[in-house]
Amino acid sequence: MGLSLYRKKRVFNKTPEPRSGKSGNGPLIFVVQKHKDKFASEADITLKDRSVISRKTIEKMTAKEKDAAKAGARKTLPEKSTRIPAADSKRKTLLHPTEKAQTKKINGKELYFTNLNKTFWKEEKITKRDLLNYYYQVAPYILPFIKDRPQSLYRFPDGYKGKSFYQKDVTGKVPDWATTYLYHSEGDKQDKHFLVATDEASLLFMVNFGCIDINPWSSTIKKPDRPDWCLLDLDPGAKTTFNKVIDAANAIHNLLNDIDVPSFPKTSGSTGMHIYIPLGKKYTYEQSKEFARVVVTMVQRQTSRFTTIERPLHERQGKLYLDFLQNRPQATLAAPYSVRPKPGATVSMPLHWEEVKHGLKMKDFTLKNVPSLLEERGEIFKPISGKGIDMMAALKRLQQADEADTSQSHREKTTVA
DNA sequence: GCGACCT
DNA sequence: AGGTCGCAACGCTTC
């Protein structure tokens, strides 16, 4: 329960017209209503979006990006990054370069690695051994974001183009030393168990099991109802360029900056981007989802030319889908530093916001270059599992920003008129 | 990838 | 001994 925000009435256009820079899309829509628990002291919040919220910053941003695109180069800047000694170049490869199977002791557990010579990416000549070596090298970086979290296994026993399947229930399929998490599905009385990642051994076990990407819950088994972070998933349609994804990401960043909410971007490794907002295990999935709904709704209205929050594919018209529904129990997204089952063995790569600009390419980050990149750049995603935002304060600021922009748009209109 | 269950 | 099979499932939305 908790913060419940619902659509009162859908008024805005399903296929919004290209904004000619004049008016918004009409009155809103959302009412954030208090419920008796967590936010009992808060008054109802009504956003009357005229959808002019940060248009200027968007336009500014777009101009800046044009310059940047002209200038070419993408600069990186390690600000506050953490070098993780264990992942420095001293951390060598895990596996023998030619043996097709091999036993290794990891975290005191015997792991039998199989089919090491099997090709997982044909074009790039990447083998299962390469994949295991990759995760061994980045284990110190990825583990904080998967540790103690139940995993959805997405298995590709024959490489990224081969037959694949999802697996949640691992009852009887994993070694005795593995940690699992009891669950029941539907009206099923049968005991089922998620695999829980706990350490390097469990990570490498998953990879040997055919998992190319790692898909953890947003919460840990210690507090399964309280996600560490809120997720915004930018999922481009077929005819959306990656530069548009970048525009939308920056629009989200600008809005969140305006309300003092920290956010952390990464490439998805597939076609889109993911943005993380730290919640510090303070809120429910429901609250996280509704917060995300407000944010993407406001951003969608600023960027209605090329984004949508409509779920049915045919409603999207090839636009960039701003997905906030991943903020629910048991939903997963590829973890930071996860390889993806995609051409080029792309990696879901955490970025500095300054890097999120035109010219950035998904294939800038792959299994081949990420380990050495990490040595240079260090860890930058730590804050996503740190101190969380004050969601109520953020919503208030969101409303204030909304109202300020609304009245500003009125002023502009009357001045012009 | 691998165990369960057929032939 | 070899072949085939199964291996997720939930909230939301529209039809």
Add this chain to the structure above:
DNA sequence: GAAGCG
């Protein structure tokens, strides 16, 4: 009530 979506 079923079927699509992620």
